[in-house]
Amino acid sequence: MRLSDFFLIISFTIYLISSIGCNGITIKRDPFYPKQGDTIDFTVEIDDVGDMTSSNVWLGGQHHTIISSPKHIPFPTCKYTTNQYFTSIEVKGDVQYFDVSNNDTYGPETLDLTTGWADYENTSRTYSIYVAHEQDDSMEDIFVEAASEFINEFGSFAKDQYQWAHPSHFNNQNAADMLIFLGHGNHHHYQWGKNNADAIDLSTTAFGNFAFCNNYSDVDYLMFFFSCNLLSLDDFDGQHFSYYWLNKSSTRLEKRPFMGLHQLLGFRTLSVITESCFGVCSDNGDDFFYTLAEYFDTGSQIKNSWLWSIGDELDQSDGENRGAVFFNDLYEHDTVFTGEKDDYIYASPNYYGHLWVEYHE
Amino acid sequence: MRKIIGLLSVVLLLIIVSVANAEIIIDRQVQAELRVILEKTQPVYHVDDEKGMMIFAVIDKWVGERMNLETAEKHISKDKQSIAYSVRKITGDQPVTKLQEKSAFNSFYLQSPYKRRYIKDVTEPVKIRLANNVVEKIGREFIREHGFCQETALDIMAKAEVIARIRQKVFEKETLGEKLVMVQNAIFNRKIDGLQVFNSRQIVGVHPKSKEILSYKTLNWTPLKEDSAKKMEYESLEVILDRIKKAYEKSSDTFDVSKISAGMYQQSGLIFPVVRIKANPRKEEGSIEPGRKNLIVGLVKDLDLELGSRQKVMQPDSVKESRN
Numbered sequence: 035m036r037l038s039d040f041f042l043i044i045s046f047t048i049y050l051i052s053s054i055g056c057n058g059i060t061i062k063r064d065p066f067y068p069k070q071g072d073t074i075d076f077t078v079e080i081d082d083v084g085d086m087t088s089s090n091v092w093l094g095g096q097h098h099t100i101i102s103s104p105k106h107i108p109f110p111t112c113k114y115t116t117n118q119y120f121t122s123i124e125v126k127g128d129v130q131y132f133d134v135s136n137n138d139t140y141g142p143e144t145l146d147l148t149t150g151w152a153d154y155e156n157t158s159r160t161y162s163i164y165v166a167h168e169q170d171d172s173m174e175d176i177f178v179e180a181a182s183e184f185i186n187e188f189g190s191f192a193k194d195q196y197q198w199a200h201p202s203h204f205n206n207q208n209a210a211d212m213l214i215f216l217g218h219g220n221h222h223h224y225q226w227g228k229n230n231a232d233a234i235d236l237s238t239t240a241f242g243n244f245a246f247c248n249n250y251s252d253v254d255y256l257m258f259f260f261s262c263n264l265l266s267l268d269d270f271d272g273q274h275f276s277y278y279w280l281n282k283s284s285t286r287l288e289k290r291p292f293m294g295l296h297q298l299l300g301f302r303t304l305s306v307i308t309e310s311c312f313g314v315c316s317d318n319g320d321d322f323f324y325t326l327a328e329y330f331d332t333g334s335q336i337k338n339s340w341l342w343s344i345g346d347e348l349d350q351s352d353g354e355n356r357g358a359v360f361f362n363d364l365y366e367h368d369t370v371f372t373g374e375k376d377d378y379i380y381a382s383p384n385y386y387g388h389l390w391v392e393y394h395e
Numbered sequence: 396m397r398k399i400i401g402l403l404s405v406v407l408l409l410i411i412v413s414v415a416n417a418e419i420i421i422d423r424q425v426q427a428e429l430r431v432i433l434e435k436t437q438p439v440y441h442v443d444d445e446k447g448m449m450i451f452a453v454i455d456k457w458v459g460e461r462m463n464l465e466t467a468e469k470h471i472s473k474d475k476q477s478i479a480y481s482v483r484k485i486t487g488d489q490p491v492t493k494l495q496e497k498s499a500f501n502s503f504y505l506q507s508p509y510k511r512r513y514i515k516d517v518t519e520p521v522k523i524r525l526a527n528n529v530v531e532k533i534g535r536e537f538i539r540e541h542g543f544c545q546e547t548a549l550d551i552m553a554k555a556e557v558i559a560r561i562r563q564k565v566f567e568k569e570t571l572g573e574k575l576v577m578v579q580n581a582i583f584n585r586k587i588d589g590l591q592v593f594n595s596r597q598i599v600g601v602h603p604k605s606k607e608i609l610s611y612k613t614l615n616w617t618p619l620k621e622d623s624a625k626k627m628e629y630e631s632l633e634v635i636l637d638r639i640k641k642a643y644e645k646s647s648d649t650f651d652v653s654k655i656s657a658g659m660y661q662q663s664g665l666i667f668p669v670v671r672i673k674a675n676p677r678k679e680e681g682s683i684e685p686g687r688k689n690l691i692v693g694l695v696k697d698l699d700l701e702l703g704s705r706q707k708v709m710q711p712d713s714v715k716e717s718r719n
Contacts, residue, residue, distance in 0.1 A: 057636075128543060150699075165711045170646035173686040182708045187473050200714040220688050260686070270653075273568035282567050304687060308593075308671075310660065312693040312700050328505060332470045332479040338516065341560060345580060345598065346512065349689060350558060352654075352673070366518070381523055392562040392577070 058138035059129040061070045069150030070111050070120050070379060071247035078105040080129050085136070086157030091127035091327040093255040094120065100127070103136035111147060112247030120147050121284045122379040148382035150243040151374075152292060159370070160193035161188070162210040164203055165215025167227045173317075176307055177260065179297040180319035184214070187327035191368040199226035207246050212370075219261025219300070221270045222278040236264075237266050237278035242294020243377040254365070254375075255336055256291065258300040260307060260319070265300035265358040267391065278387065280359060281380035292389075296365035300393060302358035302393050321347040330370045337361055337368075337392065345394070366390075417701055419643040419650045419674060421636060429670065430528045430632055432657040432694070435670040437590065439623035439695055442661065446545060447617035451511055453542050454613070458513045462502035477507035509661070512612040514600075520562050520575035521604040527557035527579075532579030534599030537608055544597060545618040549588055552597065555581040578610070585616055592659040593617075593691060615661045627695045629668075638692050639672055646686070650674040660691060663700045669693050 052056055060079045068074045078091050080103035089100035093109050111120040126141030135162040163181050168174040185193060194210040197203070199217055203226075223233045245251035258264050267275050279298065281290045291298060309317040325347050329339035337359045344350075344357040365375065378384040421429075458464065467480035482502040482685040525533075534555060538544050544552055559579045564572030578600045585595035592615075600610030630638075643650055654673040659666050672690040691702075 066534075068661065116617065130646050163711075168686060168688055169648065170643075172645040173688070176688070178710060180706050181711070185709060186707060189473055196709065197714055198711045202714055204483075207421070262687070275564050276569055280565070280567075280571075282515040295571050306673075306687045306689055308691060309687040310594075310662075310669075310691040310693075311642055312660075312662070312698065315689070328472055328477055328479060328507075331472070332481050332503065332505070333468075333483070334503065334514075335516070342514070345582070346596075346614060349593070350582065351556065367567060386567045390562050391565055391571070392560065395561045 057325075058136075059091075059127045059140045061091065061125055061127055061140050063145075065126075067151060068111070068114050068123075068145055068147060069244060070113065070147040071150075072111055072147075072243055073107040073248055074111065074145075076107040076109055076125070078107065078127060079103050080105075082136075083338040085131045085133065086134060087130045089127065091140075093125055093380070094123040100129075107173050109216055113287050114247060114326075119289065119381070122146050122148070147384075148377070148379050149384070150377045153189050156380070157193045160194040160210045161191045161212035161214065162193070162203075162208065163214045164197055164199040164216070164226075166199045166215070166225055167232075168217070169228050173307075176309065176317050179235045179317070180323045181214075181216055181337075183320045184323035184327055184334045187324050188330060189327075199224075199248070201226065201234060202237075207251045208241075209250075209252050211252055213241075213253055213258070214259065215261070215374045216259045217261060219258055219264035219270070219305075221263050221266045221275070221285070223230045224258060224261055224264065236291055238289055239291055240289040240293040242296075243380075244293040244379045245289075251294070253294075254296040254368070256295055256298050257340065259322070261300055263302065265298065265302045265360060265393075267302055267358070267393070276389075280385075283380075285382050290380075292360075292362075293379050295362075296368060296375075296377075297336055297359060297360045297361040299337070299357075299359045301344075301356065302357040304349070306349065306354045318347050318349070333369045333371055335367055335369055337366065341392070341394065350394070356394040358391060360389070360391050363388045363390055419640055420651065421639065421652050422718045424630070425652045425655055426636070428537070428655050432655075432670055433629050433632055433635065436626050436629055437588065437657075437659070437694075438618040438626045439668070439698070440587070440621070440625075440666040441623035442617035442664050442666060444664065447509070450543060450545065450613075450618070450700075451506075453610075454513070455506075455540055455641050457543075457704075458504045461513070462504065464504065467502070467504070470498045472507070477505060479506075480504040482486070495577055509617060510612070512610070512614075514610040515607075517602065517607075517609055519602065519604070521602075522573065522575060522578050523603045524559065524574075524621065525579055525601065525606075528599050530557045530579045530581045530599075530603075531555040532606075533601050533606060534583065534597075537611070538583070538597060539601055543611070543648065544611060544616065547621065550619055551586050553584045553586040553591065555580050555583045558615050568660060579603055579630075580610075587619065587659050587666065590658050590668070591656070592661055592666060593669065595661055617661060619666050628696050630696050633693055635670070639690060642688075642690050642692075643674070649677045651677065658691075660693070665700070667693065667695050667698055667700065684718045 058081050062077045064075045078100050083103045091098045113119050123145045125143045128139045130137050165177045165181050222236045225233050241253040241256055280292050307317050307319045311316050322343050326343040341357045348355040462482045462490040464480050467482050470479045501516050503514045562575050581599045583597040583657045585592040595616040598612040602609050653675045656671045660669045669691050
């Protein structure tokens with residue numbers, strides 16, 4: 035190759051690279067994989083703004099005229115503040131130059147907002163365990179002993195919190211992957227304190243990566259021990275039981291526990307501890323949590339561990355202690371060693387169509 | 396001085412009465428039932444640990460034919476009381492990663508004191524559901540054929556309760572899909588001289604389509620030394636009533652005893668007579684659901700038992716911010 039040919043090729047390559055970089059429109063976003071609830075920070079970058087005659091950007095159908103670069107456009111997708119249920123956003127743009135040969139377009143690109151990954155979705159696997167204050171101090175002692183048994187025995191996750199149950203555990207972000215609540219319950223209600231008013235209506239709570247806008251919750255597994263009928267499959271107040279746990283079209287702007295939650299574990303009937311009193315008293319709540327920890331630590335499925343521990347250790351006579359698990363089958367085989375996974379909300383093809391209930395009958 | 400002490404006693408009594416507003420109502424009929432139970436003194440037995448270990452060896456051998464216990468992954472519990480063997484499921488031709496290694500297993504065996512649990516983890520829901528008596532028959536024959544239970548005229552496998560594990564799909568239109576059966580468990584209770592041993596159980600999990608045994612568990616079911624039977628002095632009715640009342644005295648609710656059953660309990664190398672009490676709370680409309688507990692009360696005086704919870708009991712913290 036002659037030297038002049040070599041320089042010609044180099045010059046042409048440089049021209050090509052510079053022509054790609056110098057004229058056009060780019061729309062960047064943060065986060066790169068947004069999910070519903072995020073305020074997406076779009077940044078529109080126009081090359082050679084001085085040579086531009088006009089530029090337009092459409093974000094989720096909203097038109098923006100661009101006259102300077104870079105242009106930051108925040109796009110809120112929080113359903114609670116926007117009163118809109120964003121499932122996806124189409125992003126597209128164009129730019130026109132005096133030299134029409136440099137005109138450029140961006141997109142259209144469709145961003146799925148129903149699949150989510152939160153900042154807390156990290157590799158640190160943690161659990162929190164909460165004990166309800168009881169009207170009956172002896173029941174409180176039983177719960178504290180049972181919770182201690184689990185903490186002493188379970189070794190696969192690090193313990194995040196061990197606290198007396200409080201409404202803030204339902205209303206604030208929670209970084210733990212697994213939450214265990216001990217206390218009385220009723221159909222979709224958990225009794226966290228001693229008074230009648232101290233009941234959480236769980237249909238007003240949310241768990242999973244989508245639970246809080248611009249904040250993050252990492253809860254994958256939510257468990258309620260000793261909470262009678264909490265996961266009852268019966269209708270309640272004229273509504274199907276699933277109304278209280280899942281979003282659907284008519285309730286999509288409201289909170290529901292399954293906003294990224296993988297599995298909900300509890301009892302669909304009365305849940306009754308058996309206390310053995312031979313001099314002093316002990317109970318099979320301890321045995322349940324010891325066994326649950328054993329199943330978890332040896333890599334059994336979360337769902338199976340729960341239902342097996344109930345069947346092994348609790349008295350199921352007289353129709354009592356019938357366990358139930360509400361789950362998305364994409365997480366059916368989850369164990370405590372399963373890695374992080376995407377979460378899904380209503381309108382995702384991975385929401386309805388994948389939801390099941392499994393229970394003792 | 397006597398007057399002061401007397402006055403203090405009255406004040407103390409008043410305080411106790413005003414604080415202890417809980418009550419368990421044990422009506423005359425229940426008291427009469429309890430009196431009958433106490434009049435018929437049942438013996439205390441020693442368990443035969445040697446025979447128990449022989450049965451466990453038979454179970455170990457049967458499990459060993461289904462999973463290789465030598466090569467299975469072993470996990471020892473933190474309290475060193477249990478050892479679990481698991482054989483993992485390797486799916487497809489994907490490379491084995493650390494996470495995958497720890498994913499669902501297909502065979503699992505847990506050995507812990509007085510307990511053995513074998514599980515073949517199969518997820519194969521079917522529309523078929525066997526009649527309960529068929530499941531019971533399969534389970535009973537399985538246990539007997541393999542010699543997993545030593546039955547005598549005195550110590551028998553009683554009728555099983557069959558509990559199925561059902562799954563149903565949940566649809567947006569607020570309906571459930573058809574019932575699919577994962578497994579049907581025959582839960583065998585143990586009876587000694589006609590009395591149920593409340594914490595002894597053998598569970599056989601049967602797949603309703605293939606009728607394959609998916610799980611076998613024996614829990615606190617150690618053969619007894621029949622010649623060790625020893626009648627020991629029972630507590631008085633008053634003491635038993637007092638124990639029942641004490642178990643509920645910290646509650647602010649009123650309970651009615653709904654069911655009382657004489658039975659036995661296996662613990663600390665002994666099988667001894669007990670009574671099980673089920674009680675229902677008196678729930679006022681609009682009030683919260685009070686906690687329920689079944690109570691098992693020992694009937695024999697001065698039994699030498701291991702008591703208390705296994706490990707350290709810790710109190711929860713008060714609320715503070717979450718961290719990670």
